[in-house]
Amino acid sequence: MNLVLDSSVIAKLFIDEKGSDKATELLEKSSTKDIALIASNLAFYEVGNTILKHLREKDKDGTEYMNQLFFLNIEYNSLDKTLAGEAIRIAKTNDITYYDAVHIIVSQRHESALVTEDKELLKKFKNAISMKDALERIEKEPKPLITTI
Amino acid sequence: MSCSTRTICHSEIIRSRDNSGKVYIAASIDVHKGVNMSVTISVRVDDEVKKKIEELGYTPSEYIKKILIQELKKEHSRRAVAWLKAHRLPSGEKSVEEEIREDRDSR
Numbered sequence: 001m002n003l004v005l006d007s008s009v010i011a012k013l014f015i016d017e018k019g020s021d022k023a024t025e026l027l028e029k030s031s032t033k034d035i036a037l038i039a040s041n042l043a044f045y046e047v048g049n050t051i052l053k054h055l056r057e058k059d060k061d062g063t064e065y066m067n068q069l070f071f072l073n074i075e076y077n078s079l080d081k082t083l084a085g086e087a088i089r090i091a092k093t094n095d096i097t098y099y100d101a102v103h104i105i106v107s108q109r110h111e112s113a114l115v116t117e118d119k120e121l122l123k124k125f126k127n128a129i130s131m132k133d134a135l136e137r138i139e140k141e142p143k144p145l146i147t148t149i
Numbered sequence: 150m151s152c153s154t155r156t157i158c159h160s161e162i163i164r165s166r167d168n169s170g171k172v173y174i175a176a177s178i179d180v181h182k183g184v185n186m187s188v189t190i191s192v193r194v195d196d197e198v199k200k201k202i203e204e205l206g207y208t209p210s211e212y213i214k215k216i217l218i219q220e221l222k223k224e225h226s227r228r229a230v231a232w233l234k235a236h237r238l239p240s241g242e243k244s245v246e247e248e249i250r251e252d253r254d255s256r
Binding site for chain 1: 222223225226227228229230232233234236237238239240241244245246248249250252253254256
Protein backbone atom coordinates (compact mmCIF):
# COMPACT_ATOMS: atom_id res chain seq x y z
CA MET A 1 0.00 0.00 0.00
CA ASN A 2 1.13 3.55 -0.78
CA LEU A 3 0.04 6.71 0.96
CA VAL A 4 0.60 10.19 -0.39
CA LEU A 5 1.12 12.81 2.30
CA ASP A 6 -0.07 16.39 2.04
CA SER A 7 2.17 19.12 3.51
CA SER A 8 -0.39 19.63 6.30
CA VAL A 9 0.50 16.16 7.62
CA ILE A 10 4.29 16.42 7.22
CA ALA A 11 4.31 19.87 8.89
CA LYS A 12 2.65 18.40 11.99
CA LEU A 13 5.81 16.38 12.65
CA PHE A 14 7.64 19.66 13.23
CA ILE A 15 5.10 21.64 15.26
CA ASP A 16 3.77 20.75 18.70
CA GLU A 17 0.02 20.93 18.20
CA LYS A 18 -3.13 18.83 17.93
CA GLY A 19 -2.40 15.94 15.57
CA SER A 20 1.40 15.97 15.98
CA ASP A 21 1.41 12.63 17.79
CA LYS A 22 -0.83 11.12 15.09
CA ALA A 23 1.57 12.30 12.37
CA THR A 24 4.48 10.72 14.26
CA GLU A 25 2.50 7.49 14.69
CA LEU A 26 1.72 7.46 10.98
CA LEU A 27 5.41 7.63 10.07
CA GLU A 28 6.37 5.00 12.64
CA LYS A 29 3.63 2.51 11.76
CA SER A 30 4.14 2.90 8.00
CA SER A 31 7.73 1.86 8.50
CA THR A 32 6.85 -1.35 10.36
CA LYS A 33 4.23 -2.31 7.76
CA ASP A 34 6.45 -1.45 4.79
CA ILE A 35 4.00 1.14 3.50
CA ALA A 36 5.54 3.52 1.01
CA LEU A 37 5.04 7.18 1.88
CA ILE A 38 5.09 9.60 -1.02
CA ALA A 39 4.77 13.38 -1.26
CA SER A 40 5.07 16.06 -3.88
CA ASN A 41 8.34 17.97 -3.63
CA LEU A 42 6.12 21.02 -3.19
CA ALA A 43 6.13 19.85 0.44
CA PHE A 44 9.71 21.13 0.80
CA TYR A 45 8.47 24.67 0.15
CA GLU A 46 5.23 24.47 2.12
CA VAL A 47 6.70 22.70 5.15
CA GLY A 48 9.81 24.89 5.00
CA ASN A 49 7.64 28.00 5.11
CA THR A 50 5.67 26.59 8.07
CA ILE A 51 8.90 25.80 9.96
CA LEU A 52 10.12 29.34 9.28
CA LYS A 53 7.02 30.84 10.92
CA HIS A 54 7.57 28.85 14.12
CA LEU A 55 11.35 29.12 14.59
CA ARG A 56 12.52 30.67 17.84
CA GLU A 57 15.81 32.36 18.69
CA LYS A 58 17.21 29.18 20.24
CA ASP A 59 16.45 27.13 17.12
CA LYS A 60 19.29 29.02 15.39
CA ASP A 61 18.83 29.13 11.64
CA GLY A 62 16.49 26.16 11.27
CA THR A 63 18.81 24.09 9.06
CA GLU A 64 18.62 21.13 11.46
CA TYR A 65 14.83 21.03 10.93
CA MET A 66 15.19 21.11 7.15
CA ASN A 67 17.76 18.30 7.35
CA GLN A 68 15.23 16.09 9.12
CA LEU A 69 12.73 16.70 6.31
CA PHE A 70 15.21 15.05 3.92
CA PHE A 71 15.92 12.14 6.28
CA LEU A 72 12.24 11.13 6.62
CA ASN A 73 11.38 7.96 4.71
CA ILE A 74 9.23 9.82 2.21
CA GLU A 75 9.70 9.57 -1.54
CA TYR A 76 9.40 13.07 -2.96
CA ASN A 77 7.95 13.32 -6.46
CA SER A 78 8.58 16.12 -8.91
CA LEU A 79 6.18 17.16 -11.66
CA ASP A 80 6.66 16.27 -15.27
CA LYS A 81 4.89 17.81 -18.25
CA THR A 82 1.97 15.35 -18.09
CA LEU A 83 1.40 15.79 -14.36
CA ALA A 84 1.67 19.57 -14.58
CA GLY A 85 -0.98 19.57 -17.30
CA GLU A 86 -3.24 17.26 -15.32
CA ALA A 87 -2.80 19.41 -12.21
CA ILE A 88 -3.95 22.60 -13.90
CA ARG A 89 -6.96 20.77 -15.35
CA ILE A 90 -7.93 19.48 -11.90
CA ALA A 91 -7.42 22.92 -10.35
CA LYS A 92 -9.68 24.56 -12.94
CA THR A 93 -12.37 21.86 -12.81
CA ASN A 94 -12.57 21.71 -9.02
CA ASP A 95 -11.96 25.38 -8.26
CA ILE A 96 -8.94 24.73 -6.11
CA THR A 97 -5.45 26.25 -6.12
CA TYR A 98 -2.73 24.82 -8.33
CA TYR A 99 -0.82 23.93 -5.15
CA ASP A 100 -3.73 21.78 -3.92
CA ALA A 101 -4.05 20.16 -7.33
CA VAL A 102 -0.37 19.13 -7.34
CA HIS A 103 -0.87 17.03 -4.19
CA ILE A 104 -4.06 15.53 -5.63
CA ILE A 105 -2.42 14.63 -8.92
CA VAL A 106 0.51 12.91 -7.18
CA SER A 107 -1.96 10.76 -5.23
CA GLN A 108 -3.84 9.90 -8.43
CA ARG A 109 -0.61 9.02 -10.23
CA HIS A 110 0.18 6.54 -7.45
CA GLU A 111 -3.45 5.32 -7.20
CA SER A 112 -3.24 6.15 -3.54
CA ALA A 113 -5.15 8.04 -0.88
CA LEU A 114 -4.00 11.57 -0.08
CA VAL A 115 -3.57 11.92 3.67
CA THR A 116 -4.40 15.47 4.62
CA GLU A 117 -5.75 17.55 7.48
CA ASP A 118 -6.94 20.25 5.10
CA LYS A 119 -10.73 20.61 5.36
CA GLU A 120 -11.19 21.79 1.78
CA LEU A 121 -9.35 18.85 0.27
CA LEU A 122 -11.13 16.39 2.58
CA LYS A 123 -14.47 17.83 1.49
CA LYS A 124 -13.80 17.94 -2.25
CA PHE A 125 -11.90 14.74 -2.99
CA LYS A 126 -13.01 11.19 -2.35
CA ASN A 127 -9.45 9.91 -2.17
CA ALA A 128 -8.49 12.49 0.47
CA ILE A 129 -8.47 10.95 3.94
CA SER A 130 -7.60 12.21 7.42
CA MET A 131 -4.66 10.95 9.49
CA LYS A 132 -7.14 9.06 11.68
CA ASP A 133 -8.49 7.14 8.65
CA ALA A 134 -4.97 6.55 7.35
CA LEU A 135 -3.94 5.03 10.68
CA GLU A 136 -6.97 2.71 10.56
CA ARG A 137 -5.96 1.56 7.07
CA ILE A 138 -2.40 0.99 8.23
CA GLU A 139 -3.67 -1.09 11.18
CA LYS A 140 -5.57 -3.34 8.78
CA GLU A 141 -2.52 -3.94 6.59
CA PRO A 142 -0.85 -7.28 7.25
CA LYS A 143 2.70 -7.28 8.49
CA PRO A 144 5.19 -7.87 5.66
CA LEU A 145 5.87 -11.55 5.01
CA ILE A 146 9.52 -10.93 4.42
CA THR A 147 11.22 -9.34 7.35
CA THR A 148 14.62 -7.90 6.86
CA ILE A 149 17.58 -9.90 8.10
CA MET B 150 48.86 4.76 -4.96
CA SER B 151 46.69 6.96 -7.15
CA CYS B 152 43.05 5.87 -7.41
CA SER B 153 40.99 5.62 -10.57
CA THR B 154 37.32 4.57 -10.72
CA ARG B 155 38.29 0.93 -11.08
CA THR B 156 41.11 0.91 -8.57
CA ILE B 157 40.68 -0.61 -5.16
CA CYS B 158 42.06 2.12 -2.92
CA HIS B 159 41.29 0.66 0.43
CA SER B 160 40.26 -2.75 1.77
CA GLU B 161 39.01 -3.79 5.16
CA ILE B 162 37.52 -6.93 6.67
CA ILE B 163 34.80 -6.80 9.29
CA ARG B 164 34.01 -9.86 11.39
CA SER B 165 31.24 -10.24 13.95
CA ARG B 166 29.23 -12.81 15.84
CA ASP B 167 25.70 -12.44 17.17
CA ASN B 168 24.87 -12.90 20.87
CA SER B 169 24.22 -16.62 20.52
CA GLY B 170 27.51 -17.06 18.75
CA LYS B 171 25.79 -19.05 16.01
CA VAL B 172 25.76 -16.64 13.11
CA TYR B 173 29.09 -15.59 11.84
CA ILE B 174 29.22 -12.66 9.49
CA ALA B 175 32.30 -11.42 7.79
CA ALA B 176 32.28 -8.54 5.41
CA SER B 177 35.12 -7.41 3.26
CA ILE B 178 34.80 -3.94 1.90
CA ASP B 179 36.69 -2.71 -1.14
CA VAL B 180 36.50 1.00 -1.76
CA HIS B 181 36.68 2.17 -5.34
CA LYS B 182 37.39 5.88 -5.66
CA GLY B 183 36.33 7.89 -8.64
CA VAL B 184 33.61 10.28 -9.81
CA ASN B 185 30.89 8.02 -8.42
CA MET B 186 32.60 6.40 -5.48
CA SER B 187 31.24 2.97 -4.61
CA VAL B 188 32.33 0.12 -2.41
CA THR B 189 32.08 -3.63 -2.75
CA ILE B 190 30.85 -5.35 0.39
CA SER B 191 31.02 -9.12 0.63
CA VAL B 192 29.09 -10.74 3.44
CA ARG B 193 29.60 -14.22 4.87
CA VAL B 194 26.33 -15.82 5.99
CA ASP B 195 25.09 -19.34 6.72
CA ASP B 196 24.44 -21.36 3.59
CA GLU B 197 20.78 -21.64 4.68
CA VAL B 198 20.37 -17.84 4.48
CA LYS B 199 21.80 -17.79 0.95
CA LYS B 200 19.40 -20.57 -0.09
CA LYS B 201 16.43 -18.68 1.36
CA ILE B 202 17.38 -15.56 -0.59
CA GLU B 203 17.66 -17.54 -3.82
CA GLU B 204 14.32 -19.26 -3.15
CA LEU B 205 12.76 -15.79 -3.18
CA GLY B 206 14.11 -15.28 -6.68
CA TYR B 207 16.88 -12.85 -5.82
CA THR B 208 20.60 -13.13 -6.30
CA PRO B 209 22.23 -12.61 -2.89
CA SER B 210 24.08 -9.47 -4.03
CA GLU B 211 20.97 -7.69 -5.37
CA TYR B 212 19.00 -8.72 -2.29
CA ILE B 213 21.63 -7.44 0.13
CA LYS B 214 21.94 -4.17 -1.80
CA LYS B 215 18.16 -3.69 -1.72
CA ILE B 216 17.93 -4.43 2.01
CA LEU B 217 20.91 -2.23 2.87
CA ILE B 218 19.41 0.77 1.08
CA GLN B 219 15.94 0.16 2.59
CA GLU B 220 17.27 -0.27 6.11
CA LEU B 221 19.47 2.81 5.87
CA LYS B 222 16.47 4.88 4.79
CA LYS B 223 14.37 3.45 7.60
CA GLU B 224 17.06 4.06 10.20
CA HIS B 225 17.56 7.65 9.07
CA SER B 226 13.81 8.14 9.19
CA ARG B 227 13.48 6.57 12.65
CA ARG B 228 16.17 8.92 13.94
CA ALA B 229 14.60 11.94 12.23
CA VAL B 230 11.16 11.16 13.70
CA ALA B 231 12.69 10.71 17.18
CA TRP B 232 14.64 13.97 16.84
CA LEU B 233 11.55 15.86 15.73
CA LYS B 234 9.50 14.41 18.57
CA ALA B 235 12.03 15.83 21.04
CA HIS B 236 12.46 19.18 19.25
CA ARG B 237 8.98 20.13 18.11
CA LEU B 238 8.49 23.84 17.54
CA PRO B 239 5.81 25.68 19.52
CA SER B 240 2.38 26.02 17.92
CA GLY B 241 0.95 29.36 16.93
CA GLU B 242 -2.54 30.79 17.05
CA LYS B 243 -3.46 28.85 13.93
CA SER B 244 -2.97 25.18 13.14
CA VAL B 245 -0.47 24.25 10.42
CA GLU B 246 -3.29 23.22 8.09
CA GLU B 247 -4.81 26.70 8.46
CA GLU B 248 -1.44 28.33 7.82
CA ILE B 249 -0.80 26.24 4.73
CA ARG B 250 -4.33 26.90 3.49
CA GLU B 251 -3.71 30.67 3.84
CA ASP B 252 -0.41 30.34 1.99
CA ARG B 253 -2.00 28.41 -0.87
CA ASP B 254 -4.90 30.83 -1.18
CA SER B 255 -2.73 33.93 -1.06
CA ARG B 256 0.05 32.96 -3.45
